[in-house]
Amino acid sequence: MPHIVIEYTPNLTDLPFNAMLDAVTRRLAESTEVQDEADLKARVVRADHFRVGLEDSGRGFIHVTIRIMAGRNAQAKQDFSQRVTDGMLEHMPKFGDGMTVHLSVEVVDIERESYRKVKLT
Template sequence: MPHIIVEYTPNLTDLPFDAMLASVTRRLAESPEVEDEADLKARVVRADCFRVGLADSQRGFIHVTVRILAGRSEQAKKDFSQRVADGMLEHMPAFPPGMTAHLSVEVVDMDRGSYRKFKLA
């Protein structure tokens, strides 16, 4: 916890995901809600099959899901969401003329009762 999953459309080319993930994890590590920076797990998933509205092209999205253990306050969730958005936007490139992209961030509770984590060495 937290798990950071970035989904994106492949028509948004040359996104600097290494820099984005570094910025996002650094910002989240600075949160008082994160006890151990090693608990931050981030990955990027490409959505090969997608639609944005009714358009056939020139639209894309980046959606970031942050999965955290349930029990955080609404303010803590808003803070997580803002830290992630700021980290992503810090390295967001300009898109070609005519291309529209949407960035969204969602903070989702994970059930504490069913979540299991094992540190393997």
């Protein structure tokens, strides 16, 4: 924890995901809410089948979900969301050719009662 999942539409080509992941994890690691930087787990998932409204083309999205252990207050969640947004925007290219892209960030609680993690060595 936290788990960071970046979903994106395949019509957004040449996104610098390694740089984005670096910026996002670096910014989250600087939070006082993160005790161990090794707990940050980030990945990118391509949404091969998608829809943005009713248009067939010219639209895309990037949605970031940050899954954290339940119990944090609204201010901590807002801080996580802002850190991730800033990290994504740090390396976001300009989109031309009439392309409209929506970037969204969501913080979701992980239920402590059902979550299990085992560190394998």
